[in-house]
Each structure stands twice: as C-alpha cells, then as structure tokens.
Amino acid sequence: MSQKSFSVTVNSKVKPFNKTINVDSDKSISIRSFLIGAIAHNVSVAKNVLESEDVLSTIMCLRKLGVKINKTGNKQFLIYGKGLGSLRIKKNSTLNFGNSGTLARLLIGILSTTPNIEVNVKGDSSLNKRSMKKLIELMSEFGAQFLPKRKINFPLKIISSAMPIRITYKAGVSAQLKSAVILAGLNTLGVTKIVEKSFSRNHTENILFKNNNAIKIKGNRKKIIEVIGGKKLNPLKINVPGDPSSAAFFSALTLMNNDSKLKIKNVGLNPTRTGFYKLLKKYGAKINFKNLKKENNEVRGDIYISSSKIKPIRGTKEYYVNSTDEYPILFVIAALTKGTSVFKGIKNLANKESNRIKEMQKILKQLNIKSLYTKDKIKIFGKGLFNAEKKTILVPMLGDHRICMSSFILSILTGAKTKIKNFETVNTSSPSFLKTMKLLGANFEIQK
Numbered sequence: 165m166s167q168k169s170f171s172v173t174v175n176s177k178v179k180p181f182n183k184t185i186n187v188d189s190d191k192s193i194s195i196r197s198f199l200i201g202a203i204a205h206n207v208s209v210a211k212n213v214l215e216s217e218d219v220l221s222t223i224m225c226l227r228k229l230g231v232k233i234n235k236t237g238n239k240q241f242l243i244y245g246k247g248l249g250s251l252r253i254k255k256n257s258t259l260n261f262g263n264s265g266t267l268a269r270l271l272i273g274i275l276s277t278t279p280n281i282e283v284n285v286k287g288d289s290s291l292n293k294r295s296m297k298k299l300i301e302l303m304s305e306f307g308a309q310f311l312p313k314r315k316i317n318f319p320l321k322i323i324s325s326a327m328p329i330r331i332t333y334k335a336g337v338s339a340q341l342k343s344a345v346i347l348a349g350l351n352t353l354g355v356t357k358i359v360e361k362s363f364s365r366n367h368t369e370n371i372l373f374k375n376n377n378a379i380k381i382k383g384n385r386k387k388i389i390e391v392i393g394g395k396k397l398n399p400l401k402i403n404v405p406g407d408p409s410s411a412a413f414f415s416a417l418t419l420m421n422n423d424s425k426l427k428i429k430n431v432g433l434n435p436t437r438t439g440f441y442k443l444l445k446k447y448g449a450k451i452n453f454k455n456l457k458k459e460n461n462e463v464r465g466d467i468y469i470s471s472s473k474i475k476p477i478r479g480t481k482e483y484y485v486n487s488t489d490e491y492p493i494l495f496v497i498a499a500l501t502k503g504t505s506v507f508k509g510i511k512n513l514a515n516k517e518s519n520r521i522k523e524m525q526k527i528l529k530q531l532n533i534k535s536l537y538t539k540d541k542i543k544i545f546g547k548g549l550f551n552a553e554k555k556t557i558l559v560p561m562l563g564d565h566r567i568c569m570s571s572f573i574l575s576i577l578t579g580a581k582t583k584i585k586n587f588e589t590v591n592t593s594s595p596s597f598l599k600t601m602k603l604l605g606a607n608f609e610i611q612k
Contacts, residue, residue, distance in 0.1 A: 170588050170610055171586070172598070172609070173584075174576055174581070174582045174607070175581055176576075177551075177577065177578070177579040178417070178577065178607075181424050181425075183425075183426055183604055185426065185603065185604075186406060186428070187410040187600070188407055189239065189404040190408070191409075192365060192407075193405070194210070194214040194404050195219060195267055195270065196343070196367050197213065197371065197402045198222045198226055198233070199226070200368070200400060202226050202243060202246060203246065203249075203274060203351075203397060204245040204398060205247050206245055206399040207399055208243040208401070208402075209241075210240070210241045211239065211402065211403045212403055213239045213240070214407070214593075216591055216592055217263060217264075217591050217592040217595075218262060218266065220262075221260065221263075221267055222264070224260070225261065226243075228253060228257065229253050230253070231244065245397075248397065249277075253281065253283050255283075256283070257284070258319075259271070259286075260287065261291060262291070263517065263563065263592045265516075265517075268287060268291060268296070268318070269296075269340040269341060269343070270347055270368075272299060273343065274351075276322065276324055277307075277325055277352055279324060280324065281322060282321070282323050283321070283322055284319060284321050285318060286320075290564065292318045292319065294317060294318075294515055294516075295515055296318065299341060300320075302331070302345055302348075303322075306325050306331060306349075308324055310322060327353070328351060328352040328353065329352060330349065331349070331352075331357075332359070334358075334361075336362070337485045337488075339365040339368075342364055343367075346358065346368050346369070346379070346391055350378060350391055350393060350394075350395070351394065352391075352393035355390050355393070356393065357388065357389070357391075358388070358390075358391070359386065360388075360389065361386055363436055363485065363486075364486075365434065365436040365486070367434070369381060371460070373461045375397050377392065378397060380392070404432075405430055405431060405459075405462060405464040406429070406431040406432060407431070407432065408434075408437045408438060408440075409489040409490060411467060412487075412489075412490045413594075414426060414469075414604070415451065415467065416493045416573055417577065418471065419449050419472045419474065420474075420497060421471060422471055423471055427468050428467040429466050431465065431466070432462055432464050433453055433467075437487075438487075439490075440493075443477065443483050443487065444474065444497070448472055449469075450472045453466070453467060475503070476498070476502075477501065477505040478505070479505070482509075483509075484508075488513075489566055490566075491510060491513055492570035493566070495524045495535075496577075499535075499546050499574070500574075500577060502547065504543055504544070505543070505546055506541060506542070507541060507542050508540065509541070510541065517563055517564035517589075518563065518567060520566065520567065521542060522537075523564065525537065527559060527574065528544070530556070530557045530580075532547075532555075550578060551579055552579055556581045556583075557571060557574070559582070559584040559586075562585075562586060562589075565594065568584050568587050568589060569590060569597060572597075572606075576606050576607075
C-alpha cells in the first residue's frame with residue numbers, strides 16, 4: 165500500500181489562467197462512510213469515494229476486522245455491515261492506520277466498546293509521533309485499556325471494554341475526538357452525552373442523521389448530542405462531494421495569481437468546513453458559492469474564484485475550528501499579502517502530521533518572510549506578491565501533505581526554486597493534486 169518516496173522540484177512561476185476543475189472527493193466523509201457502513205446493518209453503498217492512501221488504510225483495517233467490502237465501479241463500493249459490536253479480529257493482531265489520524269481516532273472509538281477486542285495499533289512514522297493522550301483518556305472513561313500504561317503515542321495495544329459505560333463529554337475543537345465519542349457511545353449501556361460549544365465539523369452526525377433512534381441533536385448556540393447505545397443503524401447511501409480542504413489550495417493559487425479565474429465543481433460546502441472561504445471573503449477575496457443543494461444532509465455546490473487584492477488577515481480563534489487543514493495555505497496567503505496578518509487560537513497545529521507552525525515558519529524564512537509565534541498566535545509580516553526567482557526553498561521529509569501542497573503554491577507564485585521531499589504524502593488526501601496543477605499551467609519535475 166505504501167508507495168515509493170519522491171520529491172517534486174518547481175522552477176518557474178505560474179501564468180494567468182481561466183479554468184474549470186473538479187477536486188478529489190472529501191476524505192473525512194469517505195473514511196466515515198466505510199467505518200459507519202461497517203457497523204450498520206445490511207449493505208451500504210458509497211459513491212464517488214476518495215481513493216487515497218488514507219481511505220485504502222481504512223478499507224484494509226476493516227477487512228482485517230471481518231468486514232466484506234467490494235469495489236463495484238470507479239470510486240464506488242459496497243460495504244456489508246456487520247452491526248454494532250460485531251467486528252472481530254484474532255487476538256494480538258496488528259491494525260495499521262498509515263498516515264490517517266481520522267481513521268486512528270474514529271476506529272479506536274468503535275473498537276473501544278466492541279466486545280473481546282485485544283489488538284495492537286500503529287501508524288506510519290508521522291502518525292506514530294502524534295499525541296493520542298486525549299483519545300486514550302476519553303476511551304478509558306468508556307472502560308477500554310491501553311498498554312503500555314502512560315504511553316501516549318502509537319504503537320499501542322487496545323483491550324476493549326467488557327462492560328462499556330456511557331460518558332458525558334465537553335467537546336473542544338477536535339471533530340475527530342467528538343466522532344470517536346459518538347462512535348464509542350453507539351455500543352454502550354445508556355445515553356452518552358456530548359456538549360459542544362464551538363461547532364467542529366459534523367459529518368459523523370450528518371451520516372447518522374436518519375438514525376434518530378440512536379442519535380439526537382438539540383440546541384442552537386450550544387449543541388447537545390445524545391447517543392443512545394445499542395440501537396441498530398440503517399445502511400447508508402452516500403455520494404461523496406468534492407473536498408473543500410483540497411479545493412482551498414487551488415482557490416488560494418487563483419486569488420494570489422494575477423488575472424486568473426477558476427470554477428471548482430461539486431464541492432462539499434458544509435458550514436463547519438468553510439471557515440477558510442469566509443475568512444478570506446472578509447478581507448477582500450472574490451469567492452462565490454453557486455448552485456447550492458443538499459444531499460445526505462450535506463450542502464454542496466460550485467466555487468467561483470477570481471484574482472483578488474487581499475488585505476492583511478485577522479484570523480480569530482473562532483475560525484480555527486472550521487478551517488484547521490487550511491492554516492498552512494493561509495500562512496502562504498498572509499506571507500504574499502502586504503502588511504501584518506495575525507492568526508489566533510492555533511496551538512493545536514503543533515500536533516498535526518508535523519508541527520505545522522514551526523515548519524511553515526522555516527519555509528517562509530527561506531524567502532526572508534518574518535513571522536513571530538507566541539502563546540497560541542502567529543504574526544506573519546507579509547511582503548506582498550514578489551519575485552523570488554533567485555531564492556531557493558528546501559522542504560525536508562515531514563510526512564505532511566498540507567505542508568507539501570502549501571510549499572508548492574508558494575513556489576509557483578513567487579518563482580522560488582523549490583525542492584519538496586516526501587511529496588508522495590499528498591496522495592493521502594489529494595492524489596490528483598499534481599495532475600490538476602499541470603492543468604492550471606504549473607511546471608514541475610518529479611524525482612524518484
């Protein structure tokens with residue numbers, strides 16, 4: 165499954181363009197479709213699924229847990245649900261989550277309350293470095309055990325709860341932790357309650373929406389999710405929209421490039437995922453959502469973007485929860501916007517595929533763009549769009565798809581000669597990224 169490492173070298177600036185594109189399917193919804201389909205009853209259908217490394221890791225883990233999954237066409241799968249508490253695996257087997265934090269947290273949520281699970285779990289070198297402390301604490305409340313004790317990163321051993329008990333959880337900014345609690349709660353005794361003040365992405369709730377015997381959502385300003393344990397889940401019929409996080413990178417390129425226009429078709433525009441677009445519109449970005457419709461309780465539509473004169477950005481902590489994946493590319497936009505931009509409430513970026521704050525600072529510094537990180541906020545002293553053809557950028561092996569994509573865009577906008585190592589990691593979320601960049605006129609070379 166894992167593929168050979170390759171680097172990408174960029175040598176020249178991109179020219180103006182006027183194009184229409186599709187982006188890769190939504191990763192969050194694709195992964196959740198398989199996981200929830202596996203614990204539902206009967207056969208679920210998932211169409212337009214993202215066929216990326218993270219999704220392939222999901223399919224492989226579920227097959228190891230006894231779930232039958234058949235590919236029936238291009239990006240189309242049947243998932244033969246086993247029902248709640250029915251996943252099985254030979255004692256002391258190993259599940260490999262690859263690079264996927266979403267898969268790791270959500271599947272551990274399911275396994276923690278599934279009877280008779282005793283399994284080793286691990287990821288790739290990047291995922292193995294990430295702290296799982298909060299996840300371990302939450303699943304321990306349900307009665308699961310993690311060994312070795314006090315270890316907070318993979319590899320770990322999980323022993324599921326013999327008598328899973330309901331919990332009450334005050335949700336923070338992590339949609340993955342919230343989803344892990346929902347999925348664990350589906351197989352507990354009693355009602356698990358989640359109180360959410362800042363609304364993180366809600367794809368798990370949307371996929372489970374028709375199962376109102378198992379999940380109830382109340383409140384507006386403060387959302388309360390009640391998960392009623394032990395109820396049968398209906399099979400899914402899901403058609404996955406384009407990924408708004410992948411679309412953000414092409415949008416950023418268009419906004420900052422001179423005389424350019426772009427239409428991105430059929431993108432998921434769930435309000436919990438559009439913080440990037442709302443924030444930029446506030447500071448002068450020409451971005452419009454058109455042809456909006458609702459399918460599977462998810463809003464989708466087309467995004468129209470034109471070159472824009474952006475003002476310095478003030479990203480308050482409220483935006484972080486709805487645009488977490490887009491912060492590296494927001495830092496690039498800030499660097500190429502004249503004036504000082506400030507982003508607050510970003511400390512959790514340090515526990516992503518890499519420390520995205522520190523690594524983006526290093527990349528910007530190679531172009532003499534100053535930044536200052538103190539106590540949960542970063543200031544970026546933007547220079548405006550400038551010619552950096554005499555400069556070079558080197559991006560080391562980080563195992564971080566978003567840093568690779570952001571560096572690529574910084575490079576083709578400034579003309580800096582750039583070598584990005586470990587670029588294959590982009591295939592975890594956006595396997596058609598380079599193909600689409602070529603369509604927009606980007607020049608690059610691949611070194612294997």
